[in-house]
Amino acid sequence: MNVSAALLVIGDEILSGRTKDKNIGYIAEYLTNSGIDLREVRVVPDIEEEIVAAINTLRARYTYLFTTGGIGPTHDDITADCVAKAFDVSIDVDPRAVEVMLERYKPEELNEARLRMARIPAGADLIENPISKAPGFMIGNVIVMAGVPNIMQAMLDHVAPRLRTGTRVLARSVDAAGLGEGIYAAGLGALAVEHQSVSIGSYPAFQSGGFRNQIVLRSRDEAALDLAEKAVIALIAGLSSDRTPL
């Protein structure tokens, strides 16, 4: 069974380049290791109609939609309202969220701005935030998390056990032994056709003083993966010992 996901990164600061996103790579790796296929990522600005449209498109297409960013206390934090709008439900200060926030803030510190962080769309479940308490939430198949990386990571750990997961995709990496992609591309393409249940990719990796390409094989079927890996290793070994330039 395949379980799919999309990630929606919300924030002008990512699109202006002022903040360099650290969440996409983390979430991608985390979901892959959990047996959830991340199939699409979008980054959109802090504009209501853009956020609402992206939420509705992506939640309809994939098993889960994760969002990061826009759930703080300032006026530019509009994610929770956009989610409520996308689901056409009401949103208000949630007593459960206030309760957890009172573990960190004194009652007189819970001003209107901070209470914005307790506004949760009707019908959502809270996602714990052990770091700064203001919670994330899950409504339908949409998981709404903070943008600050360590808070997002804690929220992901908290919500992950509630999610359906599929058979994990297994990966194998074969070092191309210093060969250029153009040397093994034809043979690799033939193997990709031969081993249809295995996804085969070639990734140039530049290192100091040269490059060292990696061939990555991915499949849910371990036996098929073993076969394809052996074939790729044999391909590379054959080409490495052949010193003609092709």
Add this chain to the structure above:
Amino acid sequence: MNVSAALLVIGDEILSGRTKDKNIGYIAEYLTNSGIDLREVRVVPDIEEEIVAAINTLRARYTYLFTTGGIGPTHDDITADCVAKAFDVSIDVDPRAVEVMLERYKPEELNEARLRMARIPAGADLIENPISKAPGFMIGNVIVMAGVPNIMQAMLDHVAPRLRTGTRVLARSVDAAGLGEGIYAAGLGALAVEHQSVSIGSYPAFQSGGFRNQIVLRSRDEAALDLAEKAVIALIAGLSSDRTPL
């Protein structure tokens, strides 16, 4: 005049988390500094229909669409073919691309796989690749670049002078002097309403041993930006000297 752009990152390896994208932040900052507003980013897998659909949606919505990834010599490099399909034009080995590739490869080294990198959609202009020679290209408003960061960066430098640019968005950063967002959120929200031509955002930044929030103001109108910046500085100064917990 505003000039807008989207970025389409193409590659299974980004979505699996195996490769951590380094291009989004670089391109975002580069375009912002060039007077081009990056308004949306998408990451899609190496699947033809996904790539073609994203190209056609994004090129219609923005002044420019930049793509990264999928223009190497292996079977999983399908970006050029997808662009040709999106534009409904033919694609074939381009003599101009072969000519530049012969600066690096001997004629007998230009095998079928490497010639894949010379396949350019009809009507496209080449984008120089000083590093490994295989070119990127621009067709209509779509700019197709490599995924390897240093090659992408060189291609961006090469294509940038050809692009229309708008008035640069200017940015100012005001340090929140150790105040939590909840302390200044109400005042900042009021200033955002008052200074409509300035986009005001608040960004928590966690540092070793605490946090140091930044308020970022962005506008094309320098006089308006000056006014708003002064107002934010005064807001923070007023709150910093007030030692009550609200």
